[in-house]
Amino acid sequence: MTTPRIPNTDSIDELARFWDEHDLTDFEDDLEEVSTRIFSRRKETTVAVALTPKEAQALRRLADAEGINEPKLVRDWIREKLRSSSRKRPPNKALQPSAQKPRRG
Numbered sequence: 001m002t003t004p005r006i007p008n009t010d011s012i013d014e015l016a017r018f019w020d021e022h023d024l025t026d027f028e029d030d031l032e033e034v035s036t037r038i039f040s041r042r043k044e045t046t047v048a049v050a051l052t053p054k055e056a057q058a059l060r061r062l063a064d065a066e067g068i069n070e071p072k073l074v075r076d077w078i079r080e081k082l083r084s085s086s087r088k089r090p091p092n093k094a095l096q097p098s099a100q101k102p103r104r105g
Contacts, residue, residue, distance in 0.1 A: 006030060049074070
C-alpha cells in the first residue's frame with residue numbers, strides 16, 4: 001500500500017479531514033526538522049486596581065466589544081496615556097502631580 005501525500009492546500013476543512021483519517025507518524029520521511037528560537041519574556045509588574053462591580057462590568061463589556069480581555073484593554077489604555085503624557089512634558093523632567101489651585105471663599 002502506498003502512503004498518500006500530505007495535501008498542499010490552505011483549506012482547513014480539507015486538512016482536518018485528511019488528518020482525521022491519517023497519522024503523522026506515517027509521514028516522518030516527508031517532514032523536515034525546524035530550528036527553534038528561544039526568547040525571554042520581558043519582566044512585567046502587576047498592579048491591582050480596585051473597581052466597583054459596575055465598573056468591572058463596564059470594563060468587561062468594552063473589552064468584549066474590542067475582542068480582547070480586560071487586562072489587555074487596561075494595559076493598552078495605560079500605555080496610551082503614558083505615551084501621550086511623555087510627549088507633553090519637557091525631556092528629563094520627572095512626572096509630578098498637578099498643583100492644586102487654592103480655594104477661595
